[in-house]
Amino acid sequence: xxxxxxxxxxxxxxxxxxxxxxxxxxxxxxxxxxxxxxxxxxxxxxxxxxxxxxxxxxxxxxxxxxxxxxxxxxxxxxxxxxxxxxxxxxxxxxxxxxxxxxxxxxxxxxxxxxxxxxxxxxxx
Amino acid sequence: xxxxxxxxxxxxxxxxxxxxxxxxxxxxxxxxxxxxxxxxxxxxxxxxxxxxxxxxxxxxxxxxxxxxxxxxxxxxxxxxxxxxxxxxxxxxxxxxxxxxxxxxxxxxxxxxxxxxxxxxxxxx
DNA sequence: ATAAGACATCGGACTCTGTCAATATAGATG
DNA sequence: CATCTATATTGACAGAGTCCGATGTCTTAT
Numbered sequence: 001x002x003x004x005x006x007x008x009x010x011x012x013x014x015x016x017x018x019x020x021x022x023x024x025x026x027x028x029x030x031x032x033x034x035x036x037x038x039x040x041x042x043x044x045x046x047x048x049x050x051x052x053x054x055x056x057x058x059x060x061x062x063x064x065x066x067x068x069x070x071x072x073x074x075x076x077x078x079x080x081x082x083x084x085x086x087x088x089x090x091x092x093x094x095x096x097x098x099x100x101x102x103x104x105x106x107x108x109x110x111x112x113x114x115x116x117x118x119x120x121x122x123x124x
Numbered sequence: 125x126x127x128x129x130x131x132x133x134x135x136x137x138x139x140x141x142x143x144x145x146x147x148x149x150x151x152x153x154x155x156x157x158x159x160x161x162x163x164x165x166x167x168x169x170x171x172x173x174x175x176x177x178x179x180x181x182x183x184x185x186x187x188x189x190x191x192x193x194x195x196x197x198x199x200x201x202x203x204x205x206x207x208x209x210x211x212x213x214x215x216x217x218x219x220x221x222x223x224x225x226x227x228x229x230x231x232x233x234x235x236x237x238x239x240x241x242x243x244x245x246x247x248x
Numbered sequence: 249a250t251a252a253g254a255c256a257t258c259g260g261a262c263t264c265t266g267t268c269a270a271t272a273t274a275g276a277t278g
Numbered sequence: 279c280a281t282c283t284a285t286a287t288t289g290a291c292a293g294a295g296t297c298c299g300a301t302g303t304c305t306t307a308t
Contacts, residue, residue: 020170021177021228030167030174037165040238042266043154046144046161050154053145053242062285075267077286096275096284104145108239114164115235117228118177166296186255199297201256220254220305 012087014109019116036110039086044069045079049088052102059090059101136211138233143240160234163210168193169203173212176226183214183225 013032017025025033040046051068052060066076080100083089090101137156141149149157164170175192176184190200204224207213214225 020174021182021226021231023174024178025171025174027167027171030170034165034167034170037161037170041158041161041165043151043158044266046154046158047149047151050144050147050149054148058145058242066285071266072268073285074269074287078266081286093274093285098285102145104241107145108241111235111237111239113235115232115239117232118182168296190255195296196298197255198257198299202296205256217255217304222255 012103012106012109014106014113017113019113021116021118033110033113036086036088036106039082039088040110042079044071044075045083048076048079049083049102049107052089052100053104053107057101058104059092059099062098062100065100136227136230136233138230138237141237143237145240145242157234157237160210160212160230163206163212164234166203168195168200169207172200172203173207173226173231176213176224177228177231181225182228183216183223186222186224189224 014036016032017023017029040049047068048065051065052058062076062080065080066073069076080089080091084091084100088103088106090103092099092101138160140156141147141153164173171192172189175189176182179188186200186204189204190197193200204213204215208215208224212227212230214227216223216225
């Protein structure tokens with residue numbers, strides 16, 4: 001099986017485009033990627049993402065996450081929803097509890113998009 | 125000259141911490157990194173950053189950037205200021221023109237922080 | 249000195265976002 | 279059924295963000 005270049009996975013919008021520093025992002029591409037960054041660009045959500053991603057198994061229960069902050073339960077629930085709808089967290093209900101899992105591929109794509117160095121111009 | 129490991133460059137807050145997926149980010153670390161992401165988490169600024177970073181020499185004149193958007197000159201100026209104050213763009217005046225240059229190290233740090241995969245647990 | 253061009257800053261209108269209290273939903277248990 | 283617990287949704291509000299037109303600043307040219 002080949003991971004086709006043509007596929008535009010809706011769950012991984014950052015995979016849409018070459019790194020920032022290599023080719024100018026189109027308006028459309030920017031419009032796809034910005035929501036991902038916006039979801040991460042908030043201290044509480046950044047910590048939530050990190051808590052989940054660094055948890056054993058890459059997932060964590062909401063109850064653990066809620067206790068890690070000095071914020072109300074609805075607020076944590078809201079932030080988790082934002083991360084989930086951005087495609088950065090998976091959501092799975094098990095009995096009474098809800099587990100959120102990190103979409104590490106999405107994080108990896110985003111990291112590559114942002115961080116990859118500019119290409120050297122070829123000779124000639 | 126050595127680029128010391130001890131230095132916490134104020135211009136590169138993303139260099140403060142190990143990747144998201146390896147160790148939970150502290151509140152303080154999240155508070156340092158989030159502004160960088162917030163600066164990028166806007167379609168126009170994302171495109172501006174990409175335009176500058178992918179420009180030959182990694183820098184571009186404001187006049188070029190302003191023409192690339194359907195927005196007023198003050199609006200572009202505002203977005204460039206946000207990116208500059210976040211530490212993602214350098215600013216240099218040459219005669220009448222102002223050139224903005226991409227801080228590729230900051231981008232690289234940010235990319236690593238977000239995108240690096242979780243560490244394998246050691247045996248034992 | 250006057251004028252013109254490149255860019256920044258200001259002040260406002262309007263929208264978006266983070267937070268909480270209150271309430272709803274859904275599964276487990278008596 | 280009633281009740282308890284875990285999580286989500288709603289509604290309200292303050293603060294922050296985006297955008298524009300008007301204006302200010304700095305540099306070069308005449």
